[in-house]
Amino acid sequence: MSPAHDDSTGTSTMDADANTPSPSHEPVHMQTPALNEHMTPKPEAAEKIFELTDVSVRYSGKLAVKDVTVGIGTKQITALIGASGCGKSTLLRCLNRMNDLIPGATVDGSVKYRGQDLYASNVDPVQVRKRIGMVFQKPNPFPKSIYDNIAFGPRVLGMNKDRNLDEIVENALTRASLWDEVKDRLDESAIGMSGGQQQRLCIARTIATNPQVILMDEPCSALDPISTSRIEDLMNELKEQFTIVVVTHNMQQAARVSDMTAYFTVEVAEDDKRYGRLVEFAETETIFTNPSDQRTEDYVTGKVG
Amino acid sequence: MNAGKRNARDAALAGAAVEQSLAADHIPPASRKMLWRERIFKALLIVSLLVGMAVLAILVIDVLSDGLGTLNLSFLTSFPSAFPKNAGIESAITGSLWLMAICAFFVIPVGVAAAIYLEEFADRRRWWNRLIELNIQNLAAVPSIVYGILGLAYLVRGPLDLGRTVLAGGLTLGLLVLPVVVISSREALRAVPGSIREGAMGLGATRWQAIWYQVLPAAIPGISTGAILSLSRAIGETAPLIMVGAATFIAFNPTGLNSAFTALPLQIYNWLSSPQAEFKILAASAIIVLLMMLVAINSVAIIIRNRYEKKW
Ligand SMILES: Nc1ncnc2c1ncn2[C@@H]1O[C@H](COP(=O)(O)OP(=O)(O)OP(=O)(O)O)[C@@H](O)[C@H]1O
Ligand SMILES: [Mg+2]
Numbered sequence: 001m002s003p004a005h006d007d008s009t010g011t012s013t014m015d016a017d018a019n020t021p022s023p024s025h026e027p028v029h030m031q032t033p034a035l036n037e038h039m040t041p042k043p044e045a046a047e048k049i050f051e052l053t054d055v056s057v058r059y060s061g062k063l064a065v066k067d068v069t070v071g072i073g074t075k076q077i078t079a080l081i082g083a084s085g086c087g088k089s090t091l092l093r094c095l096n097r098m099n100d101l102i103p104g105a106t107v108d109g110s111v112k113y114r115g116q117d118l119y120a121s122n123v124d125p126v127q128v129r130k131r132i133g134m135v136f137q138k139p140n141p142f143p144k145s146i147y148d149n150i151a152f153g154p155r156v157l158g159m160n161k162d163r164n165l166d167e168i169v170e171n172a173l174t175r176a177s178l179w180d181e182v183k184d185r186l187d188e189s190a191i192g193m194s195g196g197q198q199q200r201l202c203i204a205r206t207i208a209t210n211p212q213v214i215l216m217d218e219p220c221s222a223l224d225p226i227s228t229s230r231i232e233d234l235m236n237e238l239k240e241q242f243t244i245v246v247v248t249h250n251m252q253q254a255a256r257v258s259d260m261t262a263y264f265t266v267e268v269a270e271d272d273k274r275y276g277r278l279v280e281f282a283e284t285e286t287i288f289t290n291p292s293d294q295r296t297e298d299y300v301t302g303k304v305g
Numbered sequence: 306m307n308a309g310k311r312n313a314r315d316a317a318l319a320g321a322a323v324e325q326s327l328a329a330d331h332i333p334p335a336s337r338k339m340l341w342r343e344r345i346f347k348a349l350l351i352v353s354l355l356v357g358m359a360v361l362a363i364l365v366i367d368v369l370s371d372g373l374g375t376l377n378l379s380f381l382t383s384f385p386s387a388f389p390k391n392a393g394i395e396s397a398i399t400g401s402l403w404l405m406a407i408c409a410f411f412v413i414p415v416g417v418a419a420a421i422y423l424e425e426f427a428d429r430r431r432w433w434n435r436l437i438e439l440n441i442q443n444l445a446a447v448p449s450i451v452y453g454i455l456g457l458a459y460l461v462r463g464p465l466d467l468g469r470t471v472l473a474g475g476l477t478l479g480l481l482v483l484p485v486v487v488i489s490s491r492e493a494l495r496a497v498p499g500s501i502r503e504g505a506m507g508l509g510a511t512r513w514q515a516i517w518y519q520v521l522p523a524a525i526p527g528i529s530t531g532a533i534l535s536l537s538r539a540i541g542e543t544a545p546l547i548m549v550g551a552a553t554f555i556a557f558n559p560t561g562l563n564s565a566f567t568a569l570p571l572q573i574y575n576w577l578s579s580p581q582a583e584f585k586i587l588a589a590s591a592i593i594v595l596l597m598m599l600v601a602i603n604s605v606a607i608i609i610r611n612r613y614e615k616k617w
Contacts (some may be wrong), residue, residue, distance in 0.1 A: 156514045166401060
């Protein structure tokens with residue numbers, strides 16, 4: 001299970017999963033192990049796990065974000081920043097087809113995940129979300145025990161068949177640096193935890209399903225600075241194994257944790273319609289020290305927004 | 306303490322007008338008129354409450370004074386009889402319990418399933434789903450005698466041809482409370498925050514898994530409270546049972562789904578319409594038993610609600 005031992009690349013699905021009939025054809029419903037664990041972390045010039053081309057999202061016909069083209073690197077942390085309403089959450093939710101749950105939401109353009117079109121008609125969104133997990137802005141633990149919160153994902157994904165559930169739970173909690181705090185109260189309700197603990201539980205819950213990518217929508221916005229820094233540390237550790245895309249309003253956070261940063265802004269069309277646009281996408285250091293767009297500079301230096 | 310709050314509030318209300326006095330940090334005294342208005346309003350609320358309570362109290366006291374004397378073990382364990390001395394309500398109690406069980410077996414799965422469909426799957430932009438919703442709301446307001454006629458036409462006779470059996474009676478009561486079960490179950494499902502569904506599906510659960518493992522368990526307290534309260538409504542219903550033709554004189558307990566039956570409300574109705582005064586007293590005793598059953602059922606609902614009250 002060690003993450004960094006393989007030299008194969010995204011196309012490794014073929015040899016790694018012999019019992020999948022025709023990998024090139026089969027969209028995302030191959031077994032999880034086939035798609036993960038065989039990636040070399042290469043921070044710069046990282047291979048792209050997501051390729052978005054001219055992605056526009058509409059809610060009931062109303063444009064929310066327009067023509068976004070970005071590539072998101074494997075085992076990197078990519079931060080999405082920008083003023084409220086510029087479509088960061090919208091874009092994030094495109095990446096694991098969470099937008100499907102919103103009636104009236106439509107996605108145009110192409111969202112490719114390891115070369116596969118996520119919105120192709122034969123792709124099962126459930127299979128997509130198995131590989132691309134999500135942590136939400138507000139901690140949303142299930143109203144069950146701490147143990148059951150973690151165990152739910154592995155159970156529904158059938159992971160407990162080949163591995164001991166207790167082991168999975170301990171492992172996930174340990175990696176989310178929550179194990180020591182909760183190991184004596186695994187049977188207690190998760191609702192009784194503090195906000196920061198709940199958020200780490202939600203991250204642990206996602207880790208437990210062993211996804212490829214973790215999407216985080218302002219994971220620290222409800223947390224105090226100490227919990228926040230613990231989660232940032234956690235993200236840095238998780239980066240070893242997962243690709244992370246994080247939406248944040250906190251410039252320092254983006255600067256501290258991310259490798260790449262995408263800055264979005266709200267554009268107002270002539271007919272007064274507002275929608276989000278990608279202004280600049282570059283290495284985080286560039287965005288914060290030497291952005292090529294004036295709007296980016298104004299934003300990251302706090303002149304606007 | 307209360308007066309203090311009021312002062313502060315009045316001050317806030319008057320704030321804009323008396324900015325100067327606030328600047329001087331002078332809080333104006335409470336206005337007399339306002340105080341009186343609030344007092345009168347409060348008094349009206351209490352009076353309305355008392356009216357309801359009084360009616361209930363008179364009813365209960367009246368029934369207790371009439372019926373307590375004849376309420377004893379042999380009354381509970383005897384079958385109806387032509388002689389008031391020997392008459393009892395065992396077959397009525399067992400009949401009511403049978404009805405309730407059949408009703409529950411039918412209405413809970415069907416009602417909860419319908420609620421899950423409407424709340425979790427139905428696309429509200431489609432006209433037929435809105436039509437179904439509207440119809441269910443309306444069905445909840447249909448008088449119970451109409452359900453009795455329905456039961457008579459389609460269950461007792463007609464296509465199902467069940468006869469005047471306890472099964473037909475239970476199903477009729479089930480139809481009667483079905484809309485209420487659907488509505489209360491929907492409310493319980495709606496009270497489960499969307500973030501729970503998203504959380505589950507964000508982990509790769511299917512919609513059905515999210516509902517079955519997370520949403521439904523979280524909604525169970527609300528669903529069972531609603532279902533239990535509807536059963537308590539069913540157990541007190543008389544009119545539909547008269548329509549489906551439950552017998553009024555049954556000297557045996559139901560032996561199966563196809564058994565003839567009577568029920569507590571029917572027995573009460575029957576005794577009340579008898580000319581003999583002794584039977585009217587027995588009716589009062591039977592009412593006490595029915596009331597106690599209702600109180601017991603409703604307390605179960607309250608206990609469940611309090612025990613499992615969720616804070617998100
Ligand atoms: N469920 C929805 N239905 C309709 N419109 C929506 C929905 N969600 C978002 N929008 C619209 O899409 C646009 C982008 O919203 P989004 O939530 O993606 O912004 P954001 O960048 O995440 O903002 P914030 O920083 O405040 O979270 C907004 O104009 C918003 O009104
Ligand atoms: Mg957002």
